[in-house]
Amino acid sequence: MTVYEPIEEFTDLKPPVTSIGVLGWIRSKLFNNWYNSLLTLATLYLLVKVVPPFIDWAVINGNWNTTGAACHQSKGACWSIIHANIRFIMFGFYPPTEQWRPLLAMMLLFALLLVSRNRRWWSKYLGFAWLAGLVVMGLLMKGGLFGLPAVDSGQWGGLPLTLILSVFGLTAAYPLGVILALGRQSRMPAIRYLTIVYIEMIRGVPLISLLFMSAIIFPLFLPEGVTINKIIRAQVAIIMFTAAYVAEVVRGGLQAIPKGQYEAAESLGLNYWQTMRLIVLPQALKIVIPPTVSILISAFKDTSLVVIIALYDILKTTQSTLSNPEWMGFSTEAYLFLALVYFICCYFMSTWSRKLEKELQT
Amino acid sequence: MTAKETPSTTRTSFWHDPEKRAIIFQLLALAVVLLVGYYLFANTTANLKRQNIASGFGFLGKEASFEIGESMISYSAADTYGRALLVGVLNTLKVSFIGIILTVILGTLVGIARLSSNWLISKIAAIYIEVLQDIPVLLQLFFWYGIFYQFFPPPRQAIRVLRGVFISNRGLVFAVPAPDPIHAWMGAAFLAACLGSYLLRRWARRRQEKTGRYFPVFRVSLLLLVLLPLLTWLAGGAPTKMDVPVLRGFNFVGGRNISPEFTALLLGLVLYTSAFVAEVVRAGIQAVSHGQTEAAMSLGLRPGQILNLVILPQAMRVIIPPLTSQMLNLTKNSSLAVAIGYPDFVSVTNTTINQTGQAMEGIALIMAVYLIFSLTTSVFMNWYNKKAKLVER
Numbered sequence: 001m002t003v004y005e006p007i008e009e010f011t012d013l014k015p016p017v018t019s020i021g022v023l024g025w026i027r028s029k030l031f032n033n034w035y036n037s038l039l040t041l042a043t044l045y046l047l048v049k050v051v052p053p054f055i056d057w058a059v060i061n062g063n064w065n066t067t068g069a070a071c072h073q074s075k076g077a078c079w080s081i082i083h084a085n086i087r088f089i090m091f092g093f094y095p096p097t098e099q100w101r102p103l104l105a106m107m108l109l110f111a112l113l114l115v116s117r118n119r120r121w122w123s124k125y126l127g128f129a130w131l132a133g134l135v136v137m138g139l140l141m142k143g144g145l146f147g148l149p150a151v152d153s154g155q156w157g158g159l160p161l162t163l164i165l166s167v168f169g170l171t172a173a174y175p176l177g178v179i180l181a182l183g184r185q186s187r188m189p190a191i192r193y194l195t196i197v198y199i200e201m202i203r204g205v206p207l208i209s210l211l212f213m214s215a216i217i218f219p220l221f222l223p224e225g226v227t228i229n230k231i232i233r234a235q236v237a238i239i240m241f242t243a244a245y246v247a248e249v250v251r252g253g254l255q256a257i258p259k260g261q262y263e264a265a266e267s268l269g270l271n272y273w274q275t276m277r278l279i280v281l282p283q284a285l286k287i288v289i290p291p292t293v294s295i296l297i298s299a300f301k302d303t304s305l306v307v308i309i310a311l312y313d314i315l316k317t318t319q320s321t322l323s324n325p326e327w328m329g330f331s332t333e334a335y336l337f338l339a340l341v342y343f344i345c346c347y348f349m350s351t352w353s354r355k356l357e358k359e360l361q362t
Numbered sequence: 363m364t365a366k367e368t369p370s371t372t373r374t375s376f377w378h379d380p381e382k383r384a385i386i387f388q389l390l391a392l393a394v395v396l397l398v399g400y401y402l403f404a405n406t407t408a409n410l411k412r413q414n415i416a417s418g419f420g421f422l423g424k425e426a427s428f429e430i431g432e433s434m435i436s437y438s439a440a441d442t443y444g445r446a447l448l449v450g451v452l453n454t455l456k457v458s459f460i461g462i463i464l465t466v467i468l469g470t471l472v473g474i475a476r477l478s479s480n481w482l483i484s485k486i487a488a489i490y491i492e493v494l495q496d497i498p499v500l501l502q503l504f505f506w507y508g509i510f511y512q513f514f515p516p517p518r519q520a521i522r523v524l525r526g527v528f529i530s531n532r533g534l535v536f537a538v539p540a541p542d543p544i545h546a547w548m549g550a551a552f553l554a555a556c557l558g559s560y561l562l563r564r565w566a567r568r569r570q571e572k573t574g575r576y577f578p579v580f581r582v583s584l585l586l587l588v589l590l591p592l593l594t595w596l597a598g599g600a601p602t603k604m605d606v607p608v609l610r611g612f613n614f615v616g617g618r619n620i621s622p623e624f625t626a627l628l629l630g631l632v633l634y635t636s637a638f639v640a641e642v643v644r645a646g647i648q649a650v651s652h653g654q655t656e657a658a659m660s661l662g663l664r665p666g667q668i669l670n671l672v673i674l675p676q677a678m679r680v681i682i683p684p685l686t687s688q689m690l691n692l693t694k695n696s697s698l699a700v701a702i703g704y705p706d707f708v709s710v711t712n713t714t715i716n717q718t719g720q721a722m723e724g725i726a727l728i729m730a731v732y733l734i735f736s737l738t739t740s741v742f743m744n745w746y747n748k749k750a751k752l753v754e755r
Contacts, residue, residue: 029481036480043482190388194395201729204736206694208708209728216721220409221402301498308701315501322508331508339497339505346496 068326078330082337085321089334092157092312098149102160105137109163117352119359134171137164153231157312159341161231165313166300169238170246173299174292176239177246178285182276184247185254195247202244207305210237215309234306242299249291253284289360293353297346304342314338406722413719421718422447428713430705432621443714450710451731457627457706458693464632465692466685469639476644487640494637500698502634507626507702517613526606528614533621535607535614544598548591555590559583623704627696635692639685646681647673679750683743690739694732707731 014020019027031037061076064083071078082089091099112133115121141160144150156164183195202210214237219227257280265275307316318334321327327334410417422444429439433449434456475487494502510531515521520530526537539545559579566577595601607617650673658672699706708728715724 029479032479036478039478039480040482043486188384188388190392194391201733204733205729206697206708206732208697208700209725209732212712212721212728213725216715217725220406220722222409223405224409224412297496301496304498304500305698307500308698315498315504319504329512332505332512335501335505335508338501342498342501343493343496347492350492350496 077333079333081327081330081334089317089321090158092317093155094157095151098151101140105140106160106163108133108137153229158317159314162303162313165235165238165303168235169242170296170299172239173242173246176243178250180243180247181250181254184251199244199247202241207241207302208308210241211305211309231311234309234311245295249288249295253288256287257284290353290357293349297349415719419723421720446710450705450707453705454696454707457696461628461631461692462689465635465639468632469636470643472636472640473643476640477647491637491640494633499630499634499695500701503626503630503698503702506629510622517609532613533619533625535617535619537604537606538618540603540605542601544595544601548594551590551594555586558586623702626702627699627704631692631695635688638688642681642684646677649680650676682746686739686743690736693735
């Protein structure tokens with residue numbers, strides 16, 4: 001009987017150098033056939049054409065801490081515009097001595113967001129913490145209590161305003177959207193048609209028309225002598241708009257709940273509200289968490305539209321910096337900086353949404 | 363709950379009968395809506411009367427007396443508000459139409475690039491999608507509009523890109539063929555070619571169903587679409603005279619001018635929306651399982667046929683609904699033109715509101731026009747969904 005032993009030399013044989021390591025990776029990922037090779041070369045050529053001049057402009061010739069006049073002399077990017085105006089861009093007309101308040105409010109918000117990122121910490125208490133947090137943030141911004149000087153909301157601006165409009169917008173729009181979604185599924189025709197008309201109308205028109213409405217028409221709706229401040233009116237428009245989109249997302253969740261769940265709840269003797277609160281909504285809302293986050297993202301981006309009705313959100317403060325003669329003509333730098341701010345916020349939310357989607361997949 | 367199954371001998375009390383309760387709820391809801399509506403209406407009429415603002419759509423027939431930067435139909439300040447608004451609607455349609463075509467092309471390319479086996483291309487597409495999706499479209503519009511003023515010279519030092527093509531801070535100017543009666547005939551020939559290819563396709567499909575013989579519809583219709591207008595052009599004496607832009611005074615005269623506003627709007631909308639379209643296209647392609655391709659290959663179909671007959675029809679079913687909603691989004695976002703001064707419908711209506719003070723009517727018009735756009739789209743969507751629905755055995 002012959003015993004076959006593995007031959008020593010063969011076990012030690014390595015794959016050819018061209019198919020492993022960096023070389024192998026380059027070959028299989030960039031040059032695996034003729035048109036991919038061509039594509040890679042063309043892209044590399046383009047990158048070489050575009051990236052070094054950009055770095056030249058942005059970094060090597062860039063001005064980081066100069067005056068506007070010096071910037072106008074230079075050929076490079078003028079990042080000094082941000083450095084010199086960061087206070088105004090971030091906080092608008094908020095009194096400089098009270099600036100710590102919006103800063104603290106924003107920190108609070110970011111802390112809450114960070115905590116909520118981890119799903120293991122989701123509980124009733126976190127919900128209460130959010131509610132308390134929102135109240136504290138409002139108090140910090142508004143003042144007038146506990147010895148804080150009151151700051152008129154006309155002076156609110158910059159990043160805090162953007163965040164307030166989107167966070168309060170979604171917080172209020174969410175329950176409203178859930179109610180609208182329930183209305184759309186209702187067995188009562190009058191309720192169903194009212195909500196359908198509302199949802200489809202809002203989704204059919206651009207947000208800007210609602211903002212115009214809040215700015216121009218809404219004052220006409222109120223009896224003589226009653227005025228509501230501009231930020232709240234815009235906030236209401238954003239809430240109405242977002243709620244219609246939330247409603248459609250939640251409806252998707254409601255439709256995904258099998259009929260047996262409703263029947264089981266009924267056979268237990270639960271009434272409509274009990275069925276919804278205890279059986280249907282907890283399941284439906286869980287399914288729609290990822291699309292809800294993407295609504296949050298677009299609500300956050302859409303708050304930039306309040307520029308058109310002249311509210312000083314972070315986009316408007318940047319724009320008014322640009323109309324200062326000293327800094328005129330550096331719009332690219334300023335907008336790139338702003339794009340970075342928006343990108344960081346949205347990227348944070350969208351990676352979170354992707355993570356959630358993976359976790360919730362059951 | 364509808365009919366009760368068990369006939370109960372005891373009369374249920376009024377409040378515990380779900381049907382009666384439902385009626386009361388609905389009446390209450392309607393009453394609240396009507397009351398709120400009436401309250402707002404009463405306030406509004408009182409306010410309008412107090413501020414002496416006219417109401418009704420009578421202003422549409424009055425003279426607009428404001429100029430509009432660019433228009434597809436003839437318009438002057440002496441025309442009516444109605445015509446000014448029509449100019450606005452046409453401008454909105456123009457930017458949306460061109461924008462949608464470019465978005466679909468660019469989005470499809472990026473979506474395919476995202477799935478490319480080429481690492482570099484795939485990563486660049488991923489960065490493109492992530493970055494452009496996460497920046498508000500209004501900021502993108504401002505950015506592109508700002509670039510025109512920051513980096514491009516005034517017309518006198520305009521950058522000459524090609525012969526007869528200039529870029530300056532007044533926009534892009536390029537030479538166009540001088541007007542000639544033959545152009546109308548070429549347009550007609552093109553339409554005829556479109557009709558011809560449609561009929562050809564129907565005939566080819568019927569023949570294939572009957573005899574199984576394949577006809578190269580795509581190549582023949584492409585030939586038709588190119589050849590017919592070309593032949594008409596040749597028949598018209600092949601006019602080659604160009605209308606070349608010339609610098610006169612402070613600006614160019616002649617040629618076709620694309621304003622910075624239009625360019626910035628188009629660029630912003632197309633780049634922003636194409637990032638979303640790319641994701642839609644990627645999802646659609648990934649939704650068709652690889653087994654389909656293998657099955658088609660084992661049937662002996664050629665790669666082109668596999669794409670045409672097996673993959674695309676299935677991917678389209680997934681792609682079209684979200685794609686239409688992206689197109690609608692682009693159309694709605696085109697209303698941001700008001701922020702950079704392109705005279706779209708919202709922008710013209712805004713000017714009208716400022717001049718007449720009739721905000722109610724103006725905003726009602728804006729909403730009505732956009733509602734018509736979205737209702738038309740959803741009618742199309744319902745038709746398509748019915749057509750594309752899986753026919754199951």
